Amino acid sequence: MSAIKDRDAFASTLGAFAATVGSAVGLGNIWKFPYLTGSNGGAAFVLTYLLAVALVGIPIMVVEHVIGRRMRLNAVHAYERVVPGQKFWSAIGWAGLAAAILIMAFYTDVAGWVFAYVFKSFGAFFMGTKLTPETFGALAGGTWEPLFWQLAVLALTTGIIAAGVSKGIEKVTKTLMPLLFILLIICDIRALTLPGASAGVAYLFKPDLSKITATVLLSALGLAFFKLSLGMGTMTTYGSYLPNATRIVPNATRVALTDTAISLLAGLAIFPAVFAFGGTPAGGPGLLFNTIPLIFSQMPLGGLFTALFFCLTAIATIGAMVSLIEVPVAWAIERGHLKRPVAAALTGAVMFALGILATLSQNPLMANVKVFGKNFFDLFDFVSSNVLLPVGGLAIALVGGWLISKKDFTEEMNKGYATEPWHGRILFAFIKFLAPVLILLILLNSLGVIKLA
Ligand code: PFF
Numbered sequence: 001m002s003a004i005k006d007r008d009a010f011a012s013t014l015g016a017f018a019a020t021v022g023s024a025v026g027l028g029n030i031w032k033f034p035y036l037t038g039s040n041g042g043a044a045f046v047l048t049y050l051l052a053v054a055l056v057g058i059p060i061m062v063v064e065h066v067i068g069r070r071m072r073l074n075a076v077h078a079y080e081r082v083v084p085g086q087k088f089w090s091a092i093g094w095a096g097l098a099a100a101i102l103i104m105a106f107y108t109d110v111a112g113w114v115f116a117y118v119f120k121s122f123g124a125f126f127m128g129t130k131l132t133p134e135t136f137g138a139l140a141g142g143t144w145e146p147l148f149w150q151l152a153v154l155a156l157t158t159g160i161i162a163a164g165v166s167k168g169i170e171k172v173t174k175t176l177m178p179l180l181f182i183l184l185i186i187c188d189i190r191a192l193t194l195p196g197a198s199a200g201v202a203y204l205f206k207p208d209l210s211k212i213t214a215t216v217l218l219s220a221l222g223l224a225f226f227k228l229s230l231g232m233g234t235m236t237t238y239g240s241y242l243p244n245a246t247r248i249v250p251n252a253t254r255v256a257l258t259d260t261a262i263s264l265l266a267g268l269a270i271f272p273a274v275f276a277f278g279g280t281p282a283g284g285p286g287l288l289f290n291t292i293p294l295i296f297s298q299m300p301l302g303g304l305f306t307a308l309f310f311c312l313t314a315i316a317t318i319g320a321m322v323s324l325i326e327v328p329v330a331w332a333i334e335r336g337h338l339k340r341p342v343a344a345a346l347t348g349a350v351m352f353a354l355g356i357l358a359t360l361s362q363n364p365l366m367a368n369v370k371v372f373g374k375n376f377f378d379l380f381d382f383v384s385s386n387v388l389l390p391v392g393g394l395a396i397a398l399v400g401g402w403l404i405s406k407k408d409f410t411e412e413m414n415k416g417y418a419t420e421p422w423h424g425r426i427l428f429a430f431i432k433f434l435a436p437v438l439i440l441l442i443l444l445n446s447l448g449v450i451k452l453a
Helices: 002-007 013-024 027-039 042-072 075-082 087-127 134-142 144-162 166-193 197-204 213-225 234-239 248-276 285-297 302-336 339-359 376-403 406-411 424-447
Strands: none
Touching: 013 166, 013 234, 013 248, 013 302, 027 042, 027 087, 027 213, 027 248, 027 285, 027 302, 042 075, 042 197, 042 213, 042 234, 042 248, 042 376, 042 406, 042 424, 075 234, 075 302, 087 134, 087 144, 087 234, 087 285, 087 302, 087 339, 087 376, 134 144, 134 285, 144 302, 144 339, 166 197, 166 248, 166 285, 166 302, 197 248, 213 376, 213 424, 234 302, 248 285, 248 376, 248 406, 248 424, 285 302, 285 339, 302 339, 339 376, 376 424, 406 424
16 A cells, blocks of 8 residues: 555546546547548548447556556556566557657647647637638747747646646646536537538438548547557556546446547537538648637637637646656656656656657648658657557557456456446456457558458
Protein backbone atom coordinates (compact mmCIF):
# COMPACT_ATOMS: atom_id res chain seq x y z
CA MET A 1 0.00 0.00 0.00
CA SER A 2 2.77 2.44 0.82
CA ALA A 3 4.12 2.18 -2.73
CA ILE A 4 0.67 3.07 -4.01
CA LYS A 5 0.45 6.11 -1.77
CA ASP A 6 3.85 7.31 -2.95
CA ARG A 7 2.67 6.92 -6.52
CA ASP A 8 -0.12 9.42 -6.39
CA ALA A 9 -3.01 7.00 -6.95
CA PHE A 10 -6.47 8.28 -7.88
CA ALA A 11 -8.49 8.92 -4.75
CA SER A 12 -11.76 7.28 -5.81
CA THR A 13 -13.41 5.28 -8.55
CA LEU A 14 -15.20 8.43 -9.68
CA GLY A 15 -11.89 10.31 -9.80
CA ALA A 16 -10.35 7.44 -11.76
CA PHE A 17 -13.30 7.48 -14.18
CA ALA A 18 -13.02 11.25 -14.63
CA ALA A 19 -9.28 11.11 -15.27
CA THR A 20 -9.65 8.22 -17.71
CA VAL A 21 -12.47 9.93 -19.59
CA GLY A 22 -10.30 13.06 -19.46
CA SER A 23 -7.55 11.17 -21.27
CA ALA A 24 -9.92 9.61 -23.80
CA VAL A 25 -11.95 12.72 -24.64
CA GLY A 26 -10.08 15.34 -26.57
CA LEU A 27 -9.26 16.37 -30.09
CA GLY A 28 -9.92 12.79 -31.15
CA ASN A 29 -13.65 13.32 -30.61
CA ILE A 30 -14.16 16.84 -31.82
CA TRP A 31 -11.53 17.10 -34.51
CA LYS A 32 -10.24 13.69 -35.65
CA PHE A 33 -13.42 11.60 -35.57
CA PRO A 34 -15.44 14.05 -37.69
CA TYR A 35 -12.73 14.68 -40.25
CA LEU A 36 -11.78 11.00 -40.60
CA THR A 37 -15.46 10.17 -41.02
CA GLY A 38 -15.60 12.86 -43.69
CA SER A 39 -12.56 11.66 -45.56
CA ASN A 40 -13.38 7.94 -45.26
CA GLY A 41 -16.87 7.95 -46.70
CA GLY A 42 -19.19 8.54 -43.73
CA ALA A 43 -21.37 5.89 -42.06
CA ALA A 44 -19.35 2.88 -43.26
CA PHE A 45 -16.42 4.35 -41.36
CA VAL A 46 -18.58 5.10 -38.29
CA LEU A 47 -19.86 1.51 -38.22
CA THR A 48 -16.36 0.06 -38.54
CA TYR A 49 -15.19 2.41 -35.81
CA LEU A 50 -17.98 1.37 -33.41
CA LEU A 51 -17.12 -2.29 -33.96
CA ALA A 52 -13.43 -1.56 -33.38
CA VAL A 53 -14.26 0.14 -30.05
CA ALA A 54 -16.49 -2.70 -28.85
CA LEU A 55 -14.47 -5.69 -30.05
CA VAL A 56 -10.93 -4.39 -29.69
CA GLY A 57 -10.91 -1.11 -27.74
CA ILE A 58 -12.70 -2.18 -24.56
CA PRO A 59 -10.79 -5.50 -24.25
CA ILE A 60 -7.41 -3.77 -24.69
CA MET A 61 -8.33 -1.08 -22.17
CA VAL A 62 -9.18 -3.83 -19.70
CA VAL A 63 -5.79 -5.53 -20.25
CA GLU A 64 -3.94 -2.25 -19.77
CA HIS A 65 -5.80 -1.48 -16.56
CA VAL A 66 -5.24 -5.01 -15.26
CA ILE A 67 -1.49 -4.94 -15.99
CA GLY A 68 -1.11 -1.38 -14.68
CA ARG A 69 -2.91 -2.06 -11.43
CA ARG A 70 -1.20 -5.43 -10.94
CA MET A 71 2.26 -3.93 -11.41
CA ARG A 72 1.73 -0.45 -9.94
CA LEU A 73 4.57 0.78 -12.18
CA ASN A 74 5.17 3.05 -15.18
CA ALA A 75 4.64 1.46 -18.61
CA VAL A 76 8.26 0.49 -19.35
CA HIS A 77 8.82 -1.23 -16.00
CA ALA A 78 5.35 -2.76 -15.91
CA TYR A 79 5.87 -4.61 -19.23
CA GLU A 80 9.50 -5.41 -18.37
CA ARG A 81 8.39 -7.30 -15.27
CA VAL A 82 4.91 -8.56 -16.01
CA VAL A 83 6.02 -11.82 -17.70
CA PRO A 84 8.71 -13.37 -15.51
CA GLY A 85 11.94 -14.01 -17.43
CA GLN A 86 10.77 -12.10 -20.53
CA LYS A 87 12.11 -8.61 -20.08
CA PHE A 88 11.84 -7.77 -23.77
CA TRP A 89 8.16 -6.97 -23.40
CA SER A 90 9.46 -3.65 -22.06
CA ALA A 91 9.55 -2.83 -25.81
CA ILE A 92 5.82 -2.13 -25.46
CA GLY A 93 6.64 0.56 -22.94
CA TRP A 94 9.45 1.99 -25.06
CA ALA A 95 7.25 2.12 -28.16
CA GLY A 96 4.67 3.79 -25.93
CA LEU A 97 7.11 6.52 -24.90
CA ALA A 98 7.92 7.09 -28.58
CA ALA A 99 4.22 7.21 -29.47
CA ALA A 100 3.51 9.68 -26.65
CA ILE A 101 6.19 12.02 -27.97
CA LEU A 102 5.10 11.68 -31.61
CA ILE A 103 1.43 12.21 -30.78
CA MET A 104 2.20 15.24 -28.64
CA ALA A 105 4.22 16.73 -31.51
CA PHE A 106 1.10 17.13 -33.68
CA TYR A 107 -1.48 17.19 -30.89
CA THR A 108 0.04 20.34 -29.39
CA ASP A 109 -0.01 21.92 -32.84
CA VAL A 110 -3.78 21.39 -33.15
CA ALA A 111 -4.42 22.17 -29.47
CA GLY A 112 -2.49 25.39 -30.08
CA TRP A 113 -4.89 26.27 -32.92
CA VAL A 114 -7.80 25.62 -30.56
CA PHE A 115 -6.37 27.88 -27.87
CA ALA A 116 -5.66 30.54 -30.49
CA TYR A 117 -9.28 30.22 -31.63
CA VAL A 118 -10.50 30.84 -28.09
CA PHE A 119 -8.92 34.27 -28.28
CA LYS A 120 -9.75 34.87 -31.92
CA SER A 121 -13.39 33.98 -31.40
CA PHE A 122 -13.78 36.20 -28.35
CA GLY A 123 -12.07 38.94 -30.35
CA ALA A 124 -14.40 38.41 -33.30
CA PHE A 125 -17.42 38.43 -30.99
CA PHE A 126 -16.51 41.73 -29.40
CA MET A 127 -15.44 43.36 -32.65
CA GLY A 128 -18.48 42.02 -34.53
CA THR A 129 -16.27 40.34 -37.15
CA LYS A 130 -16.32 36.73 -38.43
CA LEU A 131 -13.89 33.85 -38.39
CA THR A 132 -13.38 32.64 -41.95
CA PRO A 133 -11.41 29.82 -43.60
CA GLU A 134 -8.76 32.47 -44.32
CA THR A 135 -8.38 33.05 -40.57
CA PHE A 136 -7.59 29.38 -40.16
CA GLY A 137 -5.33 29.17 -43.20
CA ALA A 138 -3.24 32.08 -41.92
CA LEU A 139 -2.91 30.51 -38.48
CA ALA A 140 -2.10 26.93 -39.52
CA GLY A 141 0.22 28.01 -42.34
CA GLY A 142 2.00 30.66 -40.27
CA THR A 143 5.35 30.48 -38.46
CA TRP A 144 5.57 32.31 -35.14
CA GLU A 145 1.91 32.34 -34.32
CA PRO A 146 1.31 28.56 -34.32
CA LEU A 147 4.68 27.99 -32.61
CA PHE A 148 3.77 30.46 -29.91
CA TRP A 149 0.49 28.69 -29.22
CA GLN A 150 2.12 25.29 -29.29
CA LEU A 151 4.65 26.41 -26.73
CA ALA A 152 1.93 27.98 -24.59
CA VAL A 153 -0.08 24.75 -24.60
CA LEU A 154 3.01 22.72 -23.69
CA ALA A 155 3.97 25.11 -20.92
CA LEU A 156 0.48 24.90 -19.48
CA THR A 157 0.25 21.11 -19.53
CA THR A 158 3.80 20.41 -18.37
CA GLY A 159 3.15 22.94 -15.59
CA ILE A 160 0.12 20.93 -14.51
CA ILE A 161 2.10 17.69 -14.60
CA ALA A 162 4.95 19.30 -12.68
CA ALA A 163 2.56 20.18 -9.90
CA GLY A 164 1.51 16.54 -9.53
CA VAL A 165 -1.24 14.35 -11.01
CA SER A 166 -3.29 17.29 -9.97
CA LYS A 167 -6.59 16.96 -8.25
CA GLY A 168 -7.18 20.47 -9.49
CA ILE A 169 -7.26 19.45 -13.14
CA GLU A 170 -9.48 16.47 -12.33
CA LYS A 171 -11.90 18.80 -10.64
CA VAL A 172 -11.74 21.35 -13.43
CA THR A 173 -12.44 18.76 -16.12
CA LYS A 174 -15.17 17.21 -14.02
CA THR A 175 -16.92 20.57 -13.92
CA LEU A 176 -16.27 21.57 -17.49
CA MET A 177 -16.97 18.26 -19.24
CA PRO A 178 -20.71 18.49 -18.56
CA LEU A 179 -20.60 22.03 -19.90
CA LEU A 180 -18.93 20.82 -23.09
CA PHE A 181 -21.63 18.17 -23.27
CA ILE A 182 -24.40 20.78 -22.95
CA LEU A 183 -22.83 23.01 -25.57
CA LEU A 184 -22.47 20.09 -27.93
CA ILE A 185 -26.17 19.34 -27.49
CA ILE A 186 -27.09 22.97 -28.19
CA CYS A 187 -24.92 22.81 -31.28
CA ASP A 188 -26.58 19.52 -32.27
CA ILE A 189 -30.06 21.02 -31.92
CA ARG A 190 -29.03 23.96 -34.04
CA ALA A 191 -27.42 21.78 -36.69
CA LEU A 192 -30.25 19.24 -36.77
CA THR A 193 -32.91 21.88 -37.25
CA LEU A 194 -31.22 23.43 -40.26
CA PRO A 195 -33.01 22.80 -43.55
CA GLY A 196 -31.29 19.91 -45.33
CA ALA A 197 -29.82 18.52 -42.12
CA SER A 198 -31.11 15.01 -42.73
CA ALA A 199 -28.52 14.43 -45.45
CA GLY A 200 -25.87 14.90 -42.79
CA VAL A 201 -27.54 12.42 -40.43
CA ALA A 202 -27.80 9.86 -43.22
CA TYR A 203 -24.15 10.46 -44.03
CA LEU A 204 -23.27 9.48 -40.45
CA PHE A 205 -25.68 6.61 -39.88
CA LYS A 206 -26.62 5.01 -43.23
CA PRO A 207 -23.64 2.89 -44.15
CA ASP A 208 -22.76 2.04 -47.71
CA LEU A 209 -20.81 -1.15 -47.04
CA SER A 210 -19.05 -1.00 -50.37
CA LYS A 211 -17.10 1.95 -48.95
CA ILE A 212 -15.27 -0.30 -46.48
CA THR A 213 -11.75 -0.51 -47.86
CA ALA A 214 -8.40 -1.49 -46.38
CA THR A 215 -7.79 2.18 -45.58
CA VAL A 216 -11.14 2.48 -43.82
CA LEU A 217 -10.47 -0.60 -41.68
CA LEU A 218 -7.02 0.57 -40.65
CA SER A 219 -8.09 4.16 -40.00
CA ALA A 220 -11.05 3.01 -37.88
CA LEU A 221 -8.83 0.71 -35.84
CA GLY A 222 -6.15 3.38 -35.49
CA LEU A 223 -8.78 5.90 -34.41
CA ALA A 224 -10.19 3.49 -31.79
CA PHE A 225 -6.72 3.18 -30.28
CA PHE A 226 -6.06 6.89 -30.46
CA LYS A 227 -9.47 7.81 -29.11
CA LEU A 228 -9.29 5.52 -26.11
CA SER A 229 -5.59 6.30 -25.48
CA LEU A 230 -4.64 2.63 -26.01
CA GLY A 231 -1.70 0.59 -27.19
CA MET A 232 1.02 2.82 -25.79
CA GLY A 233 0.98 2.53 -22.03
CA THR A 234 -1.20 5.53 -21.18
CA MET A 235 -3.96 3.35 -19.85
CA THR A 236 -1.37 1.07 -18.23
CA THR A 237 0.02 4.09 -16.39
CA TYR A 238 -3.48 5.22 -15.39
CA GLY A 239 -4.26 1.61 -14.43
CA SER A 240 -1.35 1.79 -12.03
CA TYR A 241 -3.20 4.62 -10.25
CA LEU A 242 -6.57 2.79 -10.12
CA PRO A 243 -8.03 2.10 -6.67
CA ASN A 244 -8.36 -1.59 -5.81
CA ALA A 245 -12.08 -1.12 -5.35
CA THR A 246 -12.61 -0.05 -8.98
CA ARG A 247 -14.27 -2.74 -11.09
CA ILE A 248 -12.13 -2.70 -14.18
CA VAL A 249 -14.56 -4.01 -16.82
CA PRO A 250 -17.55 -1.74 -16.01
CA ASN A 251 -15.21 1.23 -15.64
CA ALA A 252 -13.58 0.63 -19.03
CA THR A 253 -16.98 0.09 -20.66
CA ARG A 254 -18.35 3.33 -19.24
CA VAL A 255 -15.29 5.24 -20.41
CA ALA A 256 -15.66 3.84 -23.94
CA LEU A 257 -19.39 4.59 -24.04
CA THR A 258 -18.96 8.15 -22.79
CA ASP A 259 -16.18 8.76 -25.24
CA THR A 260 -18.15 7.33 -28.17
CA ALA A 261 -21.22 9.39 -27.26
CA ILE A 262 -19.15 12.56 -27.36
CA SER A 263 -17.68 11.64 -30.76
CA LEU A 264 -21.12 10.97 -32.23
CA LEU A 265 -22.51 14.21 -30.80
CA ALA A 266 -19.63 16.08 -32.40
CA GLY A 267 -20.39 14.38 -35.73
CA LEU A 268 -24.06 15.25 -35.38
CA ALA A 269 -23.16 18.88 -34.83
CA ILE A 270 -20.86 19.09 -37.80
CA PHE A 271 -22.21 16.99 -40.70
CA PRO A 272 -25.80 18.22 -40.85
CA ALA A 273 -24.42 21.74 -40.97
CA VAL A 274 -21.88 20.84 -43.62
CA PHE A 275 -24.66 19.48 -45.80
CA ALA A 276 -27.04 22.31 -44.99
CA PHE A 277 -24.46 24.85 -46.11
CA GLY A 278 -23.51 22.88 -49.18
CA GLY A 279 -20.00 22.23 -47.91
CA THR A 280 -17.98 19.12 -48.57
CA PRO A 281 -17.82 16.48 -45.85
CA ALA A 282 -14.31 15.49 -46.83
CA GLY A 283 -13.03 18.78 -45.47
CA GLY A 284 -9.92 17.25 -43.89
CA PRO A 285 -8.30 18.45 -40.69
CA GLY A 286 -9.66 21.98 -41.12
CA LEU A 287 -13.27 20.80 -40.78
CA LEU A 288 -13.62 21.85 -37.15
CA PHE A 289 -12.01 25.24 -37.54
CA ASN A 290 -13.91 26.16 -40.66
CA THR A 291 -17.30 24.64 -39.92
CA ILE A 292 -18.02 25.31 -36.25
CA PRO A 293 -17.74 29.11 -36.53
CA LEU A 294 -20.01 28.93 -39.57
CA ILE A 295 -22.72 26.92 -37.79
CA PHE A 296 -22.65 28.98 -34.64
CA SER A 297 -22.70 32.26 -36.52
CA GLN A 298 -26.25 31.34 -37.60
CA MET A 299 -27.57 31.40 -34.02
CA PRO A 300 -28.38 34.33 -31.77
CA LEU A 301 -25.22 35.21 -29.82
CA GLY A 302 -23.42 32.79 -32.16
CA GLY A 303 -20.09 34.56 -31.75
CA LEU A 304 -20.22 34.03 -28.03
CA PHE A 305 -21.13 30.35 -28.43
CA THR A 306 -18.25 29.89 -30.85
CA ALA A 307 -15.88 31.29 -28.25
CA LEU A 308 -17.35 29.06 -25.53
CA PHE A 309 -17.17 26.02 -27.78
CA PHE A 310 -13.47 26.54 -28.50
CA CYS A 311 -12.92 27.26 -24.80
CA LEU A 312 -14.39 23.92 -23.86
CA THR A 313 -12.60 22.08 -26.65
CA ALA A 314 -9.40 23.64 -25.35
CA ILE A 315 -10.17 22.38 -21.88
CA ALA A 316 -11.00 18.92 -23.24
CA THR A 317 -7.53 18.76 -24.81
CA ILE A 318 -5.88 19.33 -21.44
CA GLY A 319 -6.85 15.97 -19.89
CA ALA A 320 -5.62 14.14 -22.99
CA MET A 321 -2.30 16.02 -23.15
CA VAL A 322 -1.69 15.57 -19.44
CA SER A 323 -2.09 11.81 -19.86
CA LEU A 324 0.29 11.78 -22.83
CA ILE A 325 2.97 13.65 -20.90
CA GLU A 326 2.45 11.44 -17.86
CA VAL A 327 3.66 8.31 -19.72
CA PRO A 328 7.31 9.44 -20.12
CA VAL A 329 7.20 11.44 -16.88
CA ALA A 330 6.13 8.43 -14.78
CA TRP A 331 8.98 6.46 -16.35
CA ALA A 332 11.56 9.23 -15.82
CA ILE A 333 10.55 9.63 -12.18
CA GLU A 334 10.71 5.92 -11.45
CA ARG A 335 13.76 5.15 -13.61
CA GLY A 336 15.86 8.24 -13.25
CA HIS A 337 14.62 9.24 -9.80
CA LEU A 338 14.07 12.65 -11.30
CA LYS A 339 11.93 15.15 -9.52
CA ARG A 340 8.52 15.50 -11.15
CA PRO A 341 9.06 19.11 -12.33
CA VAL A 342 12.42 18.22 -13.89
CA ALA A 343 10.96 15.16 -15.62
CA ALA A 344 8.04 17.27 -16.87
CA ALA A 345 10.31 20.04 -18.20
CA LEU A 346 12.59 17.58 -20.02
CA THR A 347 9.64 15.72 -21.54
CA GLY A 348 8.06 19.00 -22.61
CA ALA A 349 11.31 20.13 -24.26
CA VAL A 350 11.59 16.92 -26.31
CA MET A 351 7.95 17.19 -27.32
CA PHE A 352 8.41 20.78 -28.42
CA ALA A 353 11.50 19.95 -30.49
CA LEU A 354 9.52 17.44 -32.55
CA GLY A 355 6.44 19.61 -32.39
CA ILE A 356 8.24 22.38 -34.31
CA LEU A 357 8.61 19.97 -37.25
CA ALA A 358 4.91 19.10 -37.18
CA THR A 359 3.81 22.72 -36.89
CA LEU A 360 6.05 24.10 -39.58
CA SER A 361 5.15 21.29 -41.97
CA GLN A 362 1.98 23.30 -42.69
CA ASN A 363 4.10 26.32 -43.55
CA PRO A 364 4.78 27.04 -47.25
CA LEU A 365 8.50 27.01 -46.41
CA MET A 366 8.35 23.29 -45.69
CA ALA A 367 5.62 22.40 -48.16
CA ASN A 368 7.99 20.19 -50.12
CA VAL A 369 9.64 18.37 -47.23
CA LYS A 370 8.14 14.89 -47.31
CA VAL A 371 9.09 11.57 -45.74
CA PHE A 372 7.42 8.51 -47.32
CA GLY A 373 5.25 10.99 -49.22
CA LYS A 374 3.93 12.62 -46.05
CA ASN A 375 4.76 15.87 -44.28
CA PHE A 376 5.91 15.58 -40.66
CA PHE A 377 2.47 16.33 -39.22
CA ASP A 378 0.84 13.52 -41.22
CA LEU A 379 3.81 11.21 -40.72
CA PHE A 380 3.74 11.51 -36.92
CA ASP A 381 -0.01 10.99 -36.94
CA PHE A 382 0.15 7.98 -39.27
CA VAL A 383 3.09 6.25 -37.58
CA SER A 384 1.61 6.65 -34.11
CA SER A 385 -2.09 5.94 -34.75
CA ASN A 386 -1.84 3.42 -37.54
CA VAL A 387 1.38 1.61 -36.69
CA LEU A 388 2.64 2.00 -33.12
CA LEU A 389 -0.72 1.88 -31.34
CA PRO A 390 -2.22 -1.15 -33.14
CA VAL A 391 1.07 -3.09 -32.97
CA GLY A 392 1.40 -2.13 -29.30
CA GLY A 393 -2.21 -3.18 -28.75
CA LEU A 394 -1.54 -6.55 -30.37
CA ALA A 395 1.47 -7.15 -28.11
CA ILE A 396 -0.55 -6.05 -25.06
CA ALA A 397 -3.35 -8.49 -25.94
CA LEU A 398 -0.82 -11.32 -26.33
CA VAL A 399 0.77 -10.53 -22.97
CA GLY A 400 -2.61 -10.27 -21.21
CA GLY A 401 -4.33 -13.20 -22.91
CA TRP A 402 -1.52 -15.70 -23.32
CA LEU A 403 1.55 -14.93 -21.25
CA ILE A 404 0.36 -13.88 -17.80
CA SER A 405 -1.18 -16.62 -15.67
CA LYS A 406 -4.90 -16.65 -16.36
CA LYS A 407 -5.59 -16.91 -12.64
CA ASP A 408 -3.63 -13.74 -11.84
CA PHE A 409 -5.18 -11.93 -14.76
CA THR A 410 -8.80 -12.75 -13.99
CA GLU A 411 -8.28 -12.18 -10.29
CA GLU A 412 -7.14 -8.61 -10.99
CA MET A 413 -9.82 -8.05 -13.65
CA ASN A 414 -12.63 -9.23 -11.35
CA LYS A 415 -11.47 -7.46 -8.20
CA GLY A 416 -14.44 -5.86 -6.47
CA TYR A 417 -16.73 -8.84 -7.20
CA ALA A 418 -17.42 -11.64 -4.71
CA THR A 419 -17.67 -14.22 -7.50
CA GLU A 420 -16.70 -14.10 -11.18
CA PRO A 421 -19.18 -11.77 -12.93
CA TRP A 422 -21.04 -12.99 -16.02
CA HIS A 423 -18.97 -10.90 -18.37
CA GLY A 424 -15.61 -12.20 -17.06
CA ARG A 425 -15.28 -15.12 -19.44
CA ILE A 426 -16.58 -13.23 -22.46
CA LEU A 427 -14.12 -10.45 -21.92
CA PHE A 428 -11.27 -12.88 -21.47
CA ALA A 429 -12.16 -14.66 -24.73
CA PHE A 430 -12.19 -11.29 -26.50
CA ILE A 431 -8.76 -10.52 -25.07
CA LYS A 432 -7.30 -13.90 -25.88
CA PHE A 433 -8.74 -14.52 -29.35
CA LEU A 434 -10.96 -11.92 -30.93
CA ALA A 435 -9.02 -8.70 -30.33
CA PRO A 436 -5.58 -9.98 -31.41
CA VAL A 437 -7.00 -11.79 -34.45
CA LEU A 438 -8.88 -8.68 -35.61
CA ILE A 439 -5.86 -6.42 -35.14
CA LEU A 440 -3.64 -8.87 -36.98
CA LEU A 441 -6.08 -9.26 -39.88
CA ILE A 442 -6.41 -5.51 -40.29
CA LEU A 443 -2.65 -4.97 -40.16
CA LEU A 444 -1.97 -7.75 -42.69
CA ASN A 445 -4.75 -6.43 -44.86
CA SER A 446 -3.30 -2.93 -44.87
CA LEU A 447 0.13 -4.35 -45.75
CA GLY A 448 -1.47 -6.14 -48.68
CA VAL A 449 -0.51 -9.60 -47.33
CA ILE A 450 -4.16 -10.68 -47.26
CA LYS A 451 -7.20 -9.19 -48.97
CA LEU A 452 -10.26 -8.45 -46.77
CA ALA A 453 -11.47 -5.26 -48.37
N1 PFF B 1 -7.58 10.08 -26.59
C1 PFF B 1 -7.14 11.40 -26.92
C2 PFF B 1 -8.13 12.04 -27.88
O1 PFF B 1 -8.99 11.33 -28.43
O2 PFF B 1 -8.04 13.23 -28.11
C3 PFF B 1 -5.76 11.42 -27.52
C4 PFF B 1 -4.78 10.56 -26.81
C5 PFF B 1 -4.52 10.75 -25.45
C6 PFF B 1 -4.17 9.53 -27.49
C7 PFF B 1 -3.65 9.93 -24.79
C8 PFF B 1 -3.29 8.70 -26.85
C9 PFF B 1 -3.05 8.90 -25.51
F1 PFF B 1 -2.21 8.12 -24.90
